[in-house]
Amino acid sequence: MITRGLDFDVAHLLAGGMVLLSFMLLYQDRLFSLLRIFALHALVLALAVAWQASVQAAPHLYVTAAIALVFKAIVIPLALRRIVVRLGIHRQLETVVGVGPTMLLGMGLVALSIAVILPVTAEADPLAREDLAFALSVVLLGLLMMITRRNAISQVIGFMSLENGLVLAATGAKGMPLVVEISVAFSILIAFIVIGIFLFRIRERFDTVDVGAMDRFRGDRV
Amino acid sequence: MTAADLVVALMLLVPACAAAALALLPQYRISARLNMGAALVTLLLGLSLTVSRPAPGLYLLVDDLNIVLIVLTTFVGFTTSAFSASYIAHELEIGRLTPAHLRFYHAMYQVLMFAMNLALLANNIGLMWVAVELATLTTVLMVGIYRTHAALEAAWKYFILGSVGIALALFGTILVYVAARPAMGQGSDSMAWTHLLAAAPSFDPVLLNLAFVFLLIGYGTKVGLAPLHAWLPDAHAEGPTPISAVLSGLLLNVALYALLRFKMLLAANPGALAPGPLMVTMGLVSVLFASFMLYRRRDIKRMFAYSSIEHMGIITFAFGMGGALANFAGLLHMAMHSLTKSAIFFAVGHVSQAKGTQKIAEIRGLTESHPVLGWGLVLGVVAIAGMPPLGIFMSEFLIVTSTFARAPLLAIALVAGILIGFGALFLRLHQVAFGEPIGHSEPVQASYVPLFAHLALVAIAGIYLPSAIVAWFRNVAELLGG
Numbered sequence: 001m002i003t004r005g006l007d008f009d010v011a012h013l014l015a016g017g018m019v020l021l022s023f024m025l026l027y028q029d030r031l032f033s034l035l036r037i038f039a040l041h042a043l044v045l046a047l048a049v050a051w052q053a054s055v056q057a058a059p060h061l062y063v064t065a066a067i068a069l070v071f072k073a074i075v076i077p078l079a080l081r082r083i084v085v086r087l088g089i090h091r092q093l094e095t096v097v098g099v100g101p102t103m104l105l106g107m108g109l110v111a112l113s114i115a116v117i118l119p120v121t122a123e124a125d126p127l128a129r130e131d132l133a134f135a136l137s138v139v140l141l142g143l144l145m146m147i148t149r150r151n152a153i154s155q156v157i158g159f160m161s162l163e164n165g166l167v168l169a170a171t172g173a174k175g176m177p178l179v180v181e182i183s184v185a186f187s188i189l190i191a192f193i194v195i196g197i198f199l200f201r202i203r204e205r206f207d208t209v210d211v212g213a214m215d216r217f218r219g220d221r222v
Numbered sequence: 223m224t225a226a227d228l229v230v231a232l233m234l235l236v237p238a239c240a241a242a243a244l245a246l247l248p249q250y251r252i253s254a255r256l257n258m259g260a261a262l263v264t265l266l267l268g269l270s271l272t273v274s275r276p277a278p279g280l281y282l283l284v285d286d287l288n289i290v291l292i293v294l295t296t297f298v299g300f301t302t303s304a305f306s307a308s309y310i311a312h313e314l315e316i317g318r319l320t321p322a323h324l325r326f327y328h329a330m331y332q333v334l335m336f337a338m339n340l341a342l343l344a345n346n347i348g349l350m351w352v353a354v355e356l357a358t359l360t361t362v363l364m365v366g367i368y369r370t371h372a373a374l375e376a377a378w379k380y381f382i383l384g385s386v387g388i389a390l391a392l393f394g395t396i397l398v399y400v401a402a403r404p405a406m407g408q409g410s411d412s413m414a415w416t417h418l419l420a421a422a423p424s425f426d427p428v429l430l431n432l433a434f435v436f437l438l439i440g441y442g443t444k445v446g447l448a449p450l451h452a453w454l455p456d457a458h459a460e461g462p463t464p465i466s467a468v469l470s471g472l473l474l475n476v477a478l479y480a481l482l483r484f485k486m487l488l489a490a491n492p493g494a495l496a497p498g499p500l501m502v503t504m505g506l507v508s509v510l511f512a513s514f515m516l517y518r519r520r521d522i523k524r525m526f527a528y529s530s531i532e533h534m535g536i537i538t539f540a541f542g543m544g545g546a547l548a549n550f551a552g553l554l555h556m557a558m559h560s561l562t563k564s565a566i567f568f569a570v571g572h573v574s575q576a577k578g579t580q581k582i583a584e585i586r587g588l589t590e591s592h593p594v595l596g597w598g599l600v601l602g603v604v605a606i607a608g609m610p611p612l613g614i615f616m617s618e619f620l621i622v623t624s625t626f627a628r629a630p631l632l633a634i635a636l637v638a639g640i641l642i643g644f645g646a647l648f649l650r651l652h653q654v655a656f657g658e659p660i661g662h663s664e665p666v667q668a669s670y671v672p673l674f675a676h677l678a679l680v681a682i683a684g685i686y687l688p689s690a691i692v693a694w695f696r697n698v699a700e701l702l703g704g
Binding site: 155181186196 | 348378
């Protein structure tokens with residue numbers, strides 16, 4: 001029983017850490033610190049997945065953990081950093097909603113996901129249950145971030161943190177098949193987004209990666 | 223490995239190999255032909271599955287439900303590749319696309335075909351999700367291919383909304399697995415449709431309900447249901463027209479197909495909530511919203527994109543009502559809408575090339591300046607608006623009558639939506655097709671075969687459906703259940 005308790009506590013700690021980092025992502029107002037927090041988010045995800053791999057004795061999950069570590073905690077933040085420097089994007093972030101209301105909304109979302117998930121999974125094993133509730137919180141906080149930010153890069157980071165939540169949920173669901181394939185598919189998606197930002201040279205066309213500016217080019221309003 | 227297994231494998235391998243070859247071929251004329259050839263081979267393979275089908279495997283499956291959509295998808299995929307060949311030749315001429323773009327475009331077209339075939343054939347909810355994601359990615363890239371401000375904005379919007387949609391769908395998929403695990407144990411079996419459906423009665427109903435909400439919002443975004451439709455008009459208007467045809471005619475169907483599969487799981491579980499009312503509500507909201515929005519459109523492709531939202535709403539409504547007749551009508555409407563809407567986009571593509579604009583105000587008197595094309599467009603709009611005796615009239619009639627028998631108020635709302643949309647379409651059609659031709663216009667070198675082939679099929683289906691097809695659709699309608 002003691003080892004089981006430890007299994008649970010560490011998984012709980014790591015998943016809870018991801019929720020905390022999601023909150024930190026919400027109030028960053030500088031691009032570089034946002035990138036650093038995101039790298040940390042992905043690092044904690046890698047640890048959480050690796051812990052699940054050892055607890056569930058599922059070695060294939062180490063692949064997912066490695067993808068999270070190398071790709072999302074190192075390569076993507078560095079690539080985005082380069083893009084920010086090369087394209088000379090404003091390093092200050094604009095938010096649509098102020099920090100205070102955003103944090104309150106975020107707390108509401110976490111409460112919501114706990115209220116939704118815990119009662120319906122009463123019969124599932126506690127490990128999967130808590131993981132799922134935390135994962136949904138991370139997903140919803142990622143969505144919130146995508147809504148409250150105008151800047152394209154911070155929207156992408158919001159999406160990636162959302163996706164980290166999904167990977168957490170998938171690895172927490174014990175024995176789920178195709179987790180590795182799904183995380184690879186997601187990594188491809190993210191790579192496309194990042195390459196897309198760079199290749200499409202959004203800045204060249206719009207002079208800004210501010211999505212609000214793009215809205216002006218609506219065909220229908222011409 | 224039987225012959226049928228081989229056919230299924232080839233349905234995925236042919237587009238995949240064609241995509242690789244097309245990525246390397248520099249000559250666009252050859253590429254366009256190869257694209258058509260590969261699509262034709264896929265169509266023939268799809269047709270052969272109607273004769274003999276393989277036993278369900280661990281990852282791939284052919285059954286009564288998906289075979290209809292496989293044939294439809296491969297058919298429209300083939301005709302669109304024929305339309306695309308004449309369309310892109312003109313785009314290259316006027317310099318909107320370069321040969322390098324075309325290489326990319328053709329390769330992506332086949333990747334999209336691969337992804338849609340995979341999504342339809344998948345016997346695994348995880349694999350299906352991966353396929354839908356791949357299809358989303360390829361279409362995002364193709365929507366942005368013109369690199370104009372508007373095209374990039376459309377691609378970005380589609381990308382963000384589509385990604386959020388499929389992310390939520392994945393969360394729903396994970397929840398389905400969590401609901402299924404106590405009954406089914408671990409391993410790949412526990413994500414296979416065939417096994418899931420058999421064991422569905424013993425799943426945890428509350429968890430299944432929660433999963434369906436995520437799946438409805440997630441895949442519903444890809445279907446283009448209001449209020450999750452924001453990406454759809456932009457993506458249709460700014461991308462190349464063949465892609466608009468494939469998006470409207472096929473990809474929306476594929477996403478709806480995914481939703482239907484999950485609906486079957488819920489229907490098989492006695493404790494789960496009835497998914498019908500949710501789908502009816504979203505469908506009806508989409509129909510009403512889109513039919514009002516049709517009046518405000520000034521861009522011809524955007525207008526037909528809103529019409530797609532309307533029709534996907536009608537189809538979702540029909541499946542939400544459930545029951546043998548409504549399901550039958552929904553399936554029929556799915557097929558008819560695909561054929562008609564892609565035909566309309568074929569016509570609109572050539573029209574916008576001939577007039578050099580997509581603005582409705584700058585297009586007049588098409589039936590005089592381009593008689594064949596103009597009348598083709600008129601026929602298409604008459605069909606999509608639901609005039610008798612064409613196919614869409616029949617399926618809409620069936621949906622409305624079956625609803626009247628059970629929920630008259632809903633039927634009245636639906637009819638109101640359809641009629642409002644009808645008015646908008648005819649108003650604009652009158653402006654575009656008749657009167658004195660204005661503005662600059664060029665002769666078009668169009669291939670009319672795909673356009674009129676689709677319209678002929680729709681006309682025939684409205685008058686006479688072969689009994690074998692009716693029996694087939696009925697069988698599927700039973701399968702879908704309440």
